[in-house]
Amino acid sequence: MRLAVAAALFATAATGSTAAPGTRTYANPIDLDYRYNWEQVSQGISYRTGADPAVVRHKGAYYMVQTLADGYWRSTDLINWTFIKPSMWPMRSVVAPAVLSDGERLYIMPSRMEGGVILVSDAPETGKLDYLTRRSPELPNAIRSGQEDYIKPGQIAPGPWDPQLFKDDDGRWYLYWGSSNVFPLYGIELDPKNRLSYIGKATEPFRLHPERHGWERFGEDHSGGLPDGTKIAPFMEGAWMTKVDGRYYLQYGAPGTEYNAYANGAYVGASPLGPFTYPNWNPVAYKPGGFVEGAGHGSTFADAHGNWWNTGTPWLGYNWTFERRIAMFPTKFEADGQMWSSTRFGDFPHWMPEGKVDDPTSLFTGWMLLSYKKPVVASSTLPGFPAERITDENPRTFWVAAANKPGETLTLDLGATKTVRALQVNFADYKSGRFADAPDIYTEFRLEASADGKTWRKIAGTEAPRRDRPNAYFQLDQPERARFIRYVHGHVGAANLAVADIRVFGNAGGKPPASPxxxxxxxxxxxxxxxxxxxxxxxxxxxxxxxxxxxxxxxxxxxxxxxxxxxxxxxxxxxxxxxxxxxxxxxxxxxxxxxxxxxxxxxxxx
Known part of the structure; x- marks a missing residue:
C-alpha cells in the first residue's frame, strides 16, 4: 500500500500537473557574467569560470561572492544578478570565501594560508568595503605552509582555507574551514568583540570515510582515482553551517571538484562545535548526470519566502581542471531532519517561487529539451570543431566559427514545428586570451525562429546594458511555434566565437513515454x-x-x-x-x- 501511494505521488510530480508556483524561471548553470580567470594566463590559458559560491540574504537582497572574481554579485530576485565592483579587493583576489550577514553589516573573509583580511560593509550595494582586520592571528599550534607531511597530533593545518563564518542565535560566532585530502575540517569559536579573534582551541568535527560512504570516493562516478588508474584520496572542503529547528548542519563538499560526482554532504549536531553525527541520507546535493554535472562546494540559504536553496560548483574542465560554473538547487529540511536538494531535471528550466513551496520538485516547469542531437548548420566552422556539438548536451565539446565576426549563424532544425518556451546559449572559451576587466568583454546576439526556414522572427536576444553572458538564459514572453531556431552573432569578447550548446526547451505536442x-x-x-x-x-x-x-x-x-x-x-x-x-x-x-x-x-x- 505504501509503495502504491508513493507511485501516485511521484506520477503527479512527474507530469507537472500541479499549478506553477511562479511566473518567472531560471536554468542552471545560472546566468551570470562569469569573470575571466587570470591564474593560467602565463600558460596561455584564459577562460571564464565561477566556483565555490557563498550566498547570503542581507537587507532584502542576495549577495554572492565566489572564487577568483574581482568583486561580487547582488540580486533582489535570484534571477537577475548585478556585478558590483568593490572599493577595495585583496591583491591576491578571493578564493572560496566566507560570507556572513549579521543583519547590519556584510562580512567577506577570503581563504588564506597565513594572515589575510576580513572585509566588512554597511552598504555592500554601493561596493563600499572596509577592513575589519588586515591580518588575523595565527591558529593555535598551526603548522607552516609546506609542512603538511610532518603534521603531528594536535597540530592544525595552515589556514583558514575555505572558511565559513556562522553567527548563532545567542550571538556567539564560529569559524569552520578546511580543504584537503590529508587534513579534516576544523571549527573554532570567534570573539566578535575583538575583531573575530580565536577563542580556545580548534576542534576536528569529522573526516571523510570513503570506505563506508560510496559518494566520498574520488574520481568520475567515484572510480577512486584518475582515468589512468592512479588512486587518489578524496578531498573534503567547502564547510558551511546552517541551523534549522535546533539542529546544526555542518556541510562539506566531497570528493573533488574535477569530476561529475562532486557533491555536498552534511553532518548534524546539537551544538555549533558538535559532536556531529553522519546521517545515512547523505549526500545532500548530488548531480552526476546531464548537461550540468556536479553540485559540490556551495552554500545554503533561505529566500524571502522561507524556501531553502543549496548552491554548488558544476564541473566544466575543458581549458583547465578547475574550470567551473555555478548552480542553484531548491532544498528542503524534512521534519525528521533529512536535508536534501532536488536535482531532478536540475539543468532544465525551473520556476522561481513567489511564495512558500513545500515540494522542491514542483518547481520543475515540465518544459522538455527539444534540441538534443538535432541537426545544425553553421555559417562557418573552424576545422575540428563541428556545429553538431552544440546539441550534444556536453559542455566540454563546442563549435568554433572560422571567424569571430558579426553575422555568423547557427541554425537548428527541431525536426517538426514545436512549442518553444525557453532557450539557453552556452558559450565556450577556446584560446580566449582575455582578462576580466577588458572593456570589450560583453556578449551580443539574437535568437530567431521560423516555421519554414525562410521567414524569420526575433524571439530573444541580449539587451542593454552590455554585459558578458557565457550561459545566457531566456524565458520567452509567449510560447513560440517553430521548427527552426537560429543564432545570429553580434559580439563576444574573446579571440574566437565558440558555442558549447544551444538548448531549446518547450513541448513537442505528443505523448510522454510509457513507464519503464x-x-x-x-x-x-x-x-x-x-x-x-x-x-x-x-x-x-x-x-x-x-x-x-x-x-x-x-x-x-x-x-x-x-x-x-x-x-x-x-x-x-x-x-x-x-x-x-x-x-x-x-x-x-x-x-x-x-x-x-x-x-x-x-x-x-x-
Whole structure:
C-alpha cells in the first residue's frame, strides 16, 4: 500500500500537473557574467569560470561572492544578478570565501594560508568595503605552509582555507574551514568583540570515510582515482553551517571538484562545535548526470519566502581542471531532519517561487529539451570543431566559427514545428586570451525562429546594458511555434566565437513515454555500489534513475540519455554513491520532448 501511494505521488510530480508556483524561471548553470580567470594566463590559458559560491540574504537582497572574481554579485530576485565592483579587493583576489550577514553589516573573509583580511560593509550595494582586520592571528599550534607531511597530533593545518563564518542565535560566532585530502575540517569559536579573534582551541568535527560512504570516493562516478588508474584520496572542503529547528548542519563538499560526482554532504549536531553525527541520507546535493554535472562546494540559504536553496560548483574542465560554473538547487529540511536538494531535471528550466513551496520538485516547469542531437548548420566552422556539438548536451565539446565576426549563424532544425518556451546559449572559451576587466568583454546576439526556414522572427536576444553572458538564459514572453531556431552573432569578447550548446526547451505536442518496466535494483557485494536496469522505452529521449532512503522519498537522480550505453533494448546505470548499512529503494522514469512518464515500480536495492 505504501509503495502504491508513493507511485501516485511521484506520477503527479512527474507530469507537472500541479499549478506553477511562479511566473518567472531560471536554468542552471545560472546566468551570470562569469569573470575571466587570470591564474593560467602565463600558460596561455584564459577562460571564464565561477566556483565555490557563498550566498547570503542581507537587507532584502542576495549577495554572492565566489572564487577568483574581482568583486561580487547582488540580486533582489535570484534571477537577475548585478556585478558590483568593490572599493577595495585583496591583491591576491578571493578564493572560496566566507560570507556572513549579521543583519547590519556584510562580512567577506577570503581563504588564506597565513594572515589575510576580513572585509566588512554597511552598504555592500554601493561596493563600499572596509577592513575589519588586515591580518588575523595565527591558529593555535598551526603548522607552516609546506609542512603538511610532518603534521603531528594536535597540530592544525595552515589556514583558514575555505572558511565559513556562522553567527548563532545567542550571538556567539564560529569559524569552520578546511580543504584537503590529508587534513579534516576544523571549527573554532570567534570573539566578535575583538575583531573575530580565536577563542580556545580548534576542534576536528569529522573526516571523510570513503570506505563506508560510496559518494566520498574520488574520481568520475567515484572510480577512486584518475582515468589512468592512479588512486587518489578524496578531498573534503567547502564547510558551511546552517541551523534549522535546533539542529546544526555542518556541510562539506566531497570528493573533488574535477569530476561529475562532486557533491555536498552534511553532518548534524546539537551544538555549533558538535559532536556531529553522519546521517545515512547523505549526500545532500548530488548531480552526476546531464548537461550540468556536479553540485559540490556551495552554500545554503533561505529566500524571502522561507524556501531553502543549496548552491554548488558544476564541473566544466575543458581549458583547465578547475574550470567551473555555478548552480542553484531548491532544498528542503524534512521534519525528521533529512536535508536534501532536488536535482531532478536540475539543468532544465525551473520556476522561481513567489511564495512558500513545500515540494522542491514542483518547481520543475515540465518544459522538455527539444534540441538534443538535432541537426545544425553553421555559417562557418573552424576545422575540428563541428556545429553538431552544440546539441550534444556536453559542455566540454563546442563549435568554433572560422571567424569571430558579426553575422555568423547557427541554425537548428527541431525536426517538426514545436512549442518553444525557453532557450539557453552556452558559450565556450577556446584560446580566449582575455582578462576580466577588458572593456570589450560583453556578449551580443539574437535568437530567431521560423516555421519554414525562410521567414524569420526575433524571439530573444541580449539587451542593454552590455554585459558578458557565457550561459545566457531566456524565458520567452509567449510560447513560440517553430521548427527552426537560429543564432545570429553580434559580439563576444574573446579571440574566437565558440558555442558549447544551444538548448531549446518547450513541448513537442505528443505523448510522454510509457513507464519503464522490468526494473531491477541489485546491490553489489561492495554495498557502496548498485546496478539499476530497465527495459528500454520506445520513443524515450532519456531516463532518470531515482533512488533514496525511503520508498516515498527518492531524493537522488542520475540522468542518462537513451543513446548512452543502451544495448539490446535494455538500459542500465551503475550507482556508486551508497552508504554501507543503509537500505535504499530505486525506480526509473522516462522522458521525451513531450513530457515525463509516471515512475516505474519502486524496488528495494538488494
Amino acid at each position: 518496466t522490468s526494473i531491477t535494483a541489485t546491490r553489489e557485494q561492495d554495498q557502496r555500489n548498485a546496478r539499476i536496469t530497465w527495459q528500454a522505452v520506445k520513443g524515450a529521449t532519456g531516463y532518470n534513475v531515482r533512488w533514496g532512503v525511503k520508498p516515498d522519498r527518492l531524493t537522488f537522480t542520475y540522468q542518462v540519455f537513451a543513446d548512452d550505453g543502451v544495448k539490446k533494448g535494455v538500459g542500465g546505470q551503475d550507482i556508486r554513491s551508497l552508504n554501507i548499512g543503509q537500505d535504499y529503494w530505486a525506480t526509473v522514469e522516462a522522458f521525451n520532448e513531450s513530457g515525463v512518464s509516471p515512475i516505474g515500480a519502486v524496488k528495494p536495492i538488494r
